[in-house]
Amino acid sequence: MNILSIQSHVAFGHAGNAAAVFPMQRLGVEVWPVHTVQFSNHTGYGAWKGRVFDGPAIEEIVEGIADRGVLGTCAGVLSGYMGSSDIGNAVLGAAHRVRIANPKALWCCDPVIGDVGRGIFVRPGIPEFLRDVAVPQADIVTPNHFELEFLTGAPARSAADLRRALAALHAMGPRIVLATSVLAEDTPADALDMIASTPEGAWRVRIPRLELNANGTGDMVAALFFVHVLRDGDVARALGRAAASVHGVLQATLDAGTREIRLIAAQDEFVHPSHDFAVEALA
Numbered sequence: 359m360n361i362l363s364i365q366s367h368v369a370f371g372h373a374g375n376a377a378a379v380f381p382m383q384r385l386g387v388e389v390w391p392v393h394t395v396q397f398s399n400h401t402g403y404g405a406w407k408g409r410v411f412d413g414p415a416i417e418e419i420v421e422g423i424a425d426r427g428v429l430g431t432c433a434g435v436l437s438g439y440m441g442s443s444d445i446g447n448a449v450l451g452a453a454h455r456v457r458i459a460n461p462k463a464l465w466c467c468d469p470v471i472g473d474v475g476r477g478i479f480v481r482p483g484i485p486e487f488l489r490d491v492a493v494p495q496a497d498i499v500t501p502n503h504f505e506l507e508f509l510t511g512a513p514a515r516s517a518a519d520l521r522r523a524l525a526a527l528h529a530m531g532p533r534i535v536l537a538t539s540v541l542a543e544d545t546p547a548d549a550l551d552m553i554a555s556t557p558e559g560a561w562r563v564r565i566p567r568l569e570l571n572a573n574g575t576g577d578m579v580a581a582l583f584f585v586h587v588l589r590d591g592d593v594a595r596a597l598g599r600a601a602a603s604v605h606g607v608l609q610a611t612l613d614a615g616t617r618e619i620r621l622i623a624a625q626d627e628f629v630h631p632s633h634d635f636a637v638e639a640l641a
Contacts, residue, residue, distance in 0.1 A: 359586060360388045360431050362423070362456060364416065364449050365438035365577065367393035371618040373400035374438055377574030378581035380621055381603070384628045386587050392419045392433070392452075400573045407531035411604050413444030420452045429459035433588050438577055439470040439480070446487050449496060451514075466584040467532075468576060471505045474541070478508075498587065500580040501527075502539045515543050521640070524555040531554045533557065534552035534593055536583050536600075538576060553640070554583075554597035560640040561594040563601040566634075572619045579604045581589075582628065594637050602631035609633075 361382060364376030376392045382389050387597055393414060397408035423429065435453045440446045453465040469488040472478040489509050499509075506523055507514050507561060509530070514523035520542060527535050532566055542552040545564070552563045582603050586596035606627030610620040 359386070359433045359585075360390065360428070361434050361584070361588075361616055362390045362392065362420075362432050362452060363436045363581070364392045364394060364427060364452060365436070366395040368400050370396050370399045370405075372572040372575055372578075372621045373402075376434065377577040377619065377621065378438070380625070381578055381628050382581050382585050384625050385582075387585055390423060394439065394461060398452070402573045403608070410441045411445070412442070413446075414449040416445060416448035417451060419449070420455065424455060425458075426430055429456050432456045432460055432463055434464045434466060434584060436466045436468075436581060436584055438468045438580065439493075440484055440488070441568070442481065443483055443487050446484070446492055450492065453495070459588060463610065464497040464584075464588065466498040466500065466566070466580060466587075467492055468500045468580040469493055469505050470576070471501075471508055473502055474504045474539070477504075480632070481573050493527075496532050498534040498536070498584060499527065499532045500536040500538065500576070503537060503541060506535075506537050506540075515541075517542065517640075518543065521554070521560070524553070524560060528555070528557050534587065536580070536597065538579055552597060552601050554581075554593050556593055561597055562638050562640055563597055563635045564638075565601055565605045565635055568605075568608050568612050570608055572608065572611055572617070574619050575608065575619075576602065576618065578607065578621070594639075598635060598637040599631070601635055603627045605635070606632050 396411045510523040510526040535555045537553045582600040607624045610624035
């Protein structure tokens with residue numbers, strides 16, 4: 359399996375492609391990483407070095423890959439943080455080119471906008487671009503709870519409101535939704551929910567809430583979920599496997615007391631997770 363991954367990248371630590379590429383490779387996937395930024399470290403440190411690339415730079419790399427005649431073998435496109443609208447347009451163009459070459463290919467868009475407690479942290483115009491342009495064209499979207507509410511324009515805390523939000527997101531275009539870090543009214547204080555949804559049904563995994571705030575977690579879970587969906591098309595199974603792997607890596611990170619996720623040290627969690635969580639169908 360080949361996946362084109364267009365995301366930010368850091369030299370030190372794990373965020374963007376530095377959090378997404380290796381888990382996919384560990385699962386046996388051939389990844390073609392295209393970096394939208396090249397930073398020394400993720401911005402959570404408050405200081406970093408490096409530069410942001412523009413849309414034409416992304417298009418040039420994709421053009422070079424296309425010149426190899428391999429886009430028809432690409433099973434999907436994974437995208438994450440978009441630093442500008444011209445990068446967003448380059449991602450859309452790449453997804454379009456891959457779909458022309460392989461009509462079965464899927465685009466998984468992680469609509470990075472913000473988070474609970476931080477609010478919106480991307481540049482002005484990006485949230486609207488994602489909501490109005492990118493998300494409607496994606497096959498799979500992986501918002502966190504804050505992003506789910508932003509994209510659908512309403513709070514989603516009760517079970518009924520969550521169902522309405524998921525239905526609204528499907529109506530925008532994506533067939534598969536993975537909502538992460540969900541804190542609903544019935545979510546225990548010591549837990550987090552992950553919810554996967556299709557027009558045919560929705561499923562929930564409840565995992566222990568760890569006292570950890572690690573950058574790159576969303577990039578990692580989107581990559582894992584995407585690979586498992588592409589492998590066998592079973593959304594509920596993909597949810598369970600992604601949740602188990604992510605929890606295992608985060609538990610190892612907490613145990614080690616490190617700021618960066620233990621992506622390499624805990625790599626066996628991607629193939630043989632040490633935890634198994636029940637996947638419940640939502641009524």
